[in-house]
Amino acid sequence: MKWGVFVKLRDRVAIVTGGAQGIGQAIAQGLASEGAAVVIADLQEDKAQATAAGVSEAGGRALALKVNVLNLADLQAMVDQALAHFGQIDILVNNAGMLIVKPFLEMTEADWDLQLGVNLKSAFFATQKVAEAMIRAGRPGRIVNVASTSSFTASTIPTVPYDISKAGVHMLTKSSAVQLAKYGINVNAIAPGTINTELARSALEPEKLAKFGQVRIPIGRLGQPQDLVGAVVFLCSDDSAYVLGHTLVVDGGWLA
Numbered sequence: 001m002k003w004g005v006f007v008k009l010r011d012r013v014a015i016v017t018g019g020a021q022g023i024g025q026a027i028a029q030g031l032a033s034e035g036a037a038v039v040i041a042d043l044q045e046d047k048a049q050a051t052a053a054g055v056s057e058a059g060g061r062a063l064a065l066k067v068n069v070l071n072l073a074d075l076q077a078m079v080d081q082a083l084a085h086f087g088q089i090d091i092l093v094n095n096a097g098m099l100i101v102k103p104f105l106e107m108t109e110a111d112w113d114l115q116l117g118v119n120l121k122s123a124f125f126a127t128q129k130v131a132e133a134m135i136r137a138g139r140p141g142r143i144v145n146v147a148s149t150s151s152f153t154a155s156t157i158p159t160v161p162y163d164i165s166k167a168g169v170h171m172l173t174k175s176s177a178v179q180l181a182k183y184g185i186n187v188n189a190i191a192p193g194t195i196n197t198e199l200a201r202s203a204l205e206p207e208k209l210a211k212f213g214q215v216r217i218p219i220g221r222l223g224q225p226q227d228l229v230g231a232v233v234f235l236c237s238d239d240s241a242y243v244l245g246h247t248l249v250v251d252g253g254w255l256a
Contacts (some may be wrong), residue, residue, distance in 0.1 A: 007035030008237040013086040015039040015078065017069055017126060018096030020047035022197040023146065023225045027093055028153035030229030031236065032060035036091060039082045041067040043122030061086075069096045069122035079129045086220040088139060091236045094169075095146045099199050102203035103158045113162050120172065127176055131185055140184035141235045145173050147191040149251050150240040166191075170247050177245030186244050188235045193251025227252075 014031045018024040020042035028038045031056045040055075042048040045066040052062035065084050068074045082089050098118045100111050123145055134141040150163045151170035169189065177187035194217065214220060231250050234240050249255055 001008075007033070008124070009091070010035035011212055012090035012236075013039070013082065013088050014091035014093065014236065015041055015089060015126075015130065016093045016095055017041045017078075018046045019066065019093075020051050020064075022199065023192065023195060024093070024095040024226030025229060026229055027050050027095060027232050028062070029055060029058075030226070030233055031091065031093075032058070032062060034233050034237075036236075037061035037086050038084070039063045039065060041065045041069075041078050042096075043068050069126065070117050072125055075122070075126050075129050078126075079133050083133060088137060088176045089130055089133050090139065090141055092126060092141070092143045093146070093232060093236075094126055094143070096122055097146065099159060099162050099201070101157055101158055101159055104160050105182070107161060115161040116165050116168070119129070119162065120168040123169055124172055124176075127172070127187070131176075131180055131183070134185055135183050139140060141186070141242075143176070143180075143185060143187045144232055144235045145169050145175065145187070147189040147247050149191055149193045149249065149255055151191055152246065152249075152255060173247055174245040181244055186235075186240065188240065188243055188245065189247040190228055190231045190235070191247050191249045191251065193217065193223055193249070193254045195225060195228070197225060216254060218253070218256065221252070223250070223252055223254040 003036040007072035016024050019028040019040035028040050032038045033178050040051050043151045048064035059075035066080045093168045147169040148166040151166040173189040228250050229249050
C-alpha cells in the first residue's frame with residue numbers, strides 16, 4: 001500500500017534511534033507515512049537496512065545507519081550523515097533503550113552503567129548534538145523522547161535501574177524543553193505502558209504478559225507498537241506547536 005499525499009510531515013527529516021524493530025520501527029514507519037524522510041539509527045545494521053528498504057518500497061525515503069548510542073562519536077556521525085544525505089534534520093526520536101531484569105541486590109556497577117547509558121545518557125547527548133545542528137541551521141525542530149510508565153511508578157519486576165533511567169528521561173524532557181524553547185525546538189515525550197515487544201517478552205513469560213494485558217490494563221489488551229505512532233506524529237507536527245516539556249502517557253489506561 002502506497003502512502004498518501006495528505007500528510008503532516010512533508011519535507012521534514014527525522015532520526016529515530018533504535019529504529020530497526022519494535023516501537024522504533026513502528027515510529028519510523030509512521031513518520032515516513034506522514035511524509036518525513038527517516039534515518040533509522042540502530043546497532044543492528046541488517047534490521048535497520050530491512051526497515052529502511054520497507055519504507056522505500058512503500059514510497060518513502062529512508063537511510064539506515066549503524067549507530068552505537070553509547071558512543072558519542074557515533075552520535076555525531078549519525079547527525080553528520082543525516083545532514084549529508086538529506087540536508088537537514090527536523091525531528092529526533094530518542095527511542096533506543098534496553099531493559100535489565102535482575103534482583104536489586106545483584107545489580108552490578110556494569111549493569112547500572114549500561115542501563116543508564118543506553119536509556120538516559122544516549123538521549124541526552126543525541127538531543128544535544130541534534131539541537132546543535134538545528135540551531136546552526138536556524139531551523140525549528142521537534143525532539144520526542146520515549147519514556148515509560150516506569151517514569152512515574154516503580155515496576156513490580158526487579159528493574160530498578162531501568163525505572164530510574166526512565167524517570168530521568170521524563171526530567172530530561174522537561175529540562176531540555178526549557179533550555180531549547182528559545183531556539184524554536186520543542187521537546188516532549190511519550191510514556192508507553194506495557195507494549196507487546198521483544199523487550200517486554202524478555203521480562204515476562206508470554207502467558208503472564210497476555211494475562212497482564214487482560215487483567216491490569218483497562219482497555220483489556222497489551223499495547224502494540226503501532227498504538228504509539230499517533231502520539232509521536234502529533235508531537236512532531238505543527239499541531240503540537242504550543243506543547244513543550246510534556247510526557248504523553250499512552251498506556252491503555254493503566255496508570256489511571
